[in-house]
Amino acid sequence: MFKALFTFHYWLERKAIGFVVAILMVSSVGGIVEIAPLFTIHQTVEAAPDMRLYTPLELAGRNIYVREGCYACHSQMIRTLRDEVERYGPYSLAVESKYDHPMLWGSKRTGPDLARIGNKYSDEWHVLHFIDPRALVPPSVMPSYARLLNNSLRTDDLGNHLTAQRAVGVPYSDEMIANARADAFGQANPDSPLSEGVSKRYGEATTVRPFDGKPDHLTEMDAIVAYLQILGRLTEAPYKTAATTGE
């Protein structure tokens, strides 16, 4: 019976599969014309020789930013519009997020843009603001993140994180991967012997500070504040572009 069924419906079967092929052909037009060139888009990204990598602590902070869903309310993409440049700073360049896996450009500003938040406020301000946003900014609707101050930062797998980042194209060196854990401790504890390695591996401009005010305890607060303080500061390119074009 089965065989007879197949013979009878042979031409119909061809039609159904042809239909799938047709959908793929039609829908692929957009892909071929628009998407394919984008896979080479890194060739259009500006050069920024001074661009530095996220330190392990900053990367961990970035992952906390991801985990808590901060991107739902904060963008990290200043558009090329006059009011945005005047409100937030020089417009974002593609190169600034070239090591961002994933990008965190965001799509909604329930809170302000954070692309240039680095160095705008002190570490103490950020810590207090995370503990109780409305104590510093009364109309704020941001949730409190006081618990970050008590959560110890997980560091045992930071080397794996850097290895995975290297696998997707971020140029972390073997030395960086081997010292990932030590560098995370060192960056938040300037008095410890571990802190020297951080600036040696990631550049003199790296901020080495007790971000949450407790150098002996490496917390998630250290990581997220370290991350916020580097936002918009990985390269000086956008500030130079702004100066030369007179924006």
Add this chain to the structure above:
Amino acid sequence: MIGHLTRSERQLTLYMLLAVVITGLAMLVAGKDDSLGVHGALVMVVGIAAIFGVIAEFFEPEPTENRLDSYYDEPSRIGIVFAMAWAAFGLFVGAWVAWQLAYPSLNFEAGWTSFGRLRPVHTTSVIFGFGGNALIATSFYVMQRTSRARIPDQISPLFIVFGYNLFCLLAVSGYMIGVTQSKEYAEPEWYADIWLVIVWVTYFVVYMRTLLHRKEPHIYVANWYYLAFVLIVAVLHIVNNLAVPVSFSSAKSYTIFAGVQDAMTQWWYGHNAVAFFLTAGFLGMMYYFLPKRAGRPLYSYRMSIISFWGITFFYLWAGSHHLHYTALPQWVQTLGMTFSVMLLVPSWTAAANALLTLNGAWHRVRDDATLRFMMVAAVFYGLTTFEGSFLAIRAVNSLSHYTDWTVGHVHAGALGWVAMITFGSIYAAVPWLWKRENMYSPRLVEVHFWLALAGTIVYVLAMWNSGIIQGLMWRTYASDGTLAYSFLDSLVVMHPYYIARAVGGTLFLIGALVGCYNIWMTVRAPRQPMAGPEADYPEPRVPVGSVPQAAE
């Protein structure tokens, strides 16, 4: 639930569930220091519970020979129950986070209740939980009827429905414990994504197999939309979720795309999830249930073909309108804008086709809230696609982007179009699926309709106002050439609109709860013999009182 399976099929189901439990155990062992272990435990618990469920019915009588003489509707019934459960849960979370934006202390200071974690819980529950289950359930229903063929497989449709809900459960529970990729509408991590690929490929195979067994020479247009939905969502999901896990004992992964490339891939995915999940799939629903309920053939079959190919052509270009004035190259932005505007043609063709189909049946629209749900859905579809094309224009987008206007636009589509067409279709399908004369209470359908409509309108108006005010305040200059308002000034002005939005969302939630109650009572009602020609229905085994509950 497995009464229609033969003994050997029940055995096979047990083996499959055993494989699920073993996978969960492996995840638990590998990720014992990580969130992965939590999910491993969850998978194990779900698998073991399902095994007990199967064993409980294992020695029930086997189905009779003639089970193949009726359509296979059990997966559709299960899918509809899941869809309504997810709707109640997802809309509740949505209303909750809306109230949080008006009164931030409503998160009670717990980590998992903060806005950032609950927001994807809301979006995933309503889009994938509610919408996805409704699409799977109705697609099985429609493809069998329009093909005049029963789904050829017995276990795989059940695997699709339950497997898909396991994915939703992993996704939603993951966000609450901090497992997310942060890619909007694609937040689940790598292992959940792989699981979804397995489920989805099975879905595609089942769909194709049923089509290949069809007894109708022509594939009805609703199937085109469902097929495009299944096919293209697979492509989008796989490409956008390409990632490298930190290790096999870690829930965390890093996407292979970076920066501008990732942004474009993400919004190519995000926009086409709107196109092929939230539009194509639901148009398939509309093209079957609306004419069926109105008792009139489609106004123009040719228009439906034109709009199908138009949507398939144009949507895939439009994603870059999410990235106007960003670091994305300008030619891509312009292309995205152009095609977004062109999209208006097929979209309005579809909306007009639906409304013109109702010509001659307007008295039914007046009397029948179920049909009115579908009519209003078509109207909102037309309005939202117009707004979408409008917002994609660069100049408009410079004002609207990053503001609540976008949120209002999305909800005009999600509440007004997607949810309304789904509720209409579910109200039409439930009596047919459970072999009842009618819904338990047509008056409660009426109540649900007005609550849903009022909620949508309040929500959308509030967000239009707040969004436009926000956008204008951000770009207003004082006479001395400085920005007139700080960001905080705009936030203070939002407060009353955020309250109004939360009220709108709450109305919509109450409507959905009324719907859940109504459907529950319909399912529980004693089965009446049907009058008329339908009385000779073959009698599929209907598990009254053993309706599955969605795990939340």
Add this chain to the structure above:
Amino acid sequence: MGVTHDALVWLAKSAGLFYLIGLSLLVLAYTFWPSNKTRFDRAAKSILDQEDRPCR
């Protein structure tokens, strides 16, 4: 690598455009081909028929 951004953009804007126009014409031809009309009319009405069981 041989594939450059500019080359792909050029290809997209030339070949991609003709591909789009060609497929659009095919779809329009299929839709309005006179002999397809009966099939479409039949399909539009088919869902309203009684469909109480699979046809075997």
